[in-house]
């Protein structure tokens with residue numbers, strides 16, 4: 001500022017441009033909520049049921065993201081909808097494809113209220129005969145599991161039901177998983193054979209700390225007249241928020257995965273600190289009570305293999321003892337390193353020994369092959385753009401990967 005640039009305090013400072021009001025969305029609303037929203041903008045009551053089912057079909061069976069493509073809705077009605085609502089997809093900041101076909105999207109969502117825009121990651125993992133989408137439930141995570149990169153991210157807010165669901169819609173768009181626009185209105189569109197056949201709530205965040213929004217989104221994702229994912233193909237992973245595990249069984253009914261990682265309370269207190277609030281006994285009681293468990297509907301227990309920390313045969317033995325009576329499978333996850341961590345992945349030899357022991361005890365115990373490591377898309381590596389790795393960190397990380405697992409992994 002120069003000497004002549006004095007501030008004129010008599011004139012009020014120009015008003016800051018008002019933040020444009022957000023358009024309410026139709027994505028992520030239950031049928032009742034959508035009906036109410038339509039009535040509020042003047043859709044006649046007697047039409048509401050029909051309009052809701054038309055919209056439901058366009059949004060969730062056909063994957064339309066523009067009102068103009070809703071061929072059997074009149075132009076006037078489309079105009080009303082466009083003036084009052086949005087059905088747009090989130091902004092894609094970045095899309096990366098790993099050498100193994102894994103895809104990772106960095107998505108930006110607008111601020112909610114006074115907040116800032118936020119960025120989250122969604123990962124698609126193609127496999128023989130199926131494809132799994134890994135969805136985030138929060139920006140960052142308020143929990144601080146000591147081996148998890150996401151837990152070091154400060155910025156935290158819950159994602160809305162729309163934001164959770166739109167990760168699935170966007171992945172289906174990008175993978176060409178919705179029917180062609182030319183498919184005639186009302187045509188029956190098969191739910192089988194989709195690229196996204198499975199969904200796991202294993203991205204950023206603790207889904208059970210955002211229960212209501214996760215529930216809304218998953219009930220829509222599994223709605224038989226819409227996105228039609230089978231509840232058996234949707235898995236929610238939690239670090240063990242016991243009261244909400246009971247609610248998940250009663251109110252959502254999807255498959256459950258528990259981030260167990262340790263078999264003694266003293267160690268689990270350190271690795272998964274929420275254990276201090278909900279210790280192993282309470283957690284396993286909640287698992288035993290999970291509805292309709294059977295050999296065909298088992299709980300997955302995730303167990304990250306940390307060198308010299310939780311990977312002895314004693315641990316394996318105790319694991320088998322703890323899970324007795326629970327229809328379970330155990331997912332051994334080789335630790336995915338990230339810059340700044342002090343943990344190392346167990347050796348393959350040790351992981352195999354551990355796996356053999358629990359196999360012999362009668363548990364399926366697949367070792368989860370790390371996917372998408374070259375694009376930091378593997379478990380516990382998700383962390384958004386706002387804290388993107390510096391180049392030096394990336395080099396250190398790559399060196400660590402090679403040291404741990406060999407260059408061709």
Ligand code: SAH
Pocket residue numbers: 145147148149201202203204205206207237238239258259260302303304333334335336337338379380381
């Ligand atoms: N917050 C939820 C879901 C997201 S994490 C939960 O904790 O269950 C998905 C899985 O990846 C969890 O089992 C988590 O413990 C595991 N994980 C986190 N960081 C990891 C890392 N660095 N290497 C391997 N697995 C990790």
Ligand code: SF4
Pocket residue numbers: 141142143144145148149150151203204205206239259
């Ligand atoms: Fe949060 Fe899950 Fe990471 Fe723990 S493992 S910090 S609960 S995202």
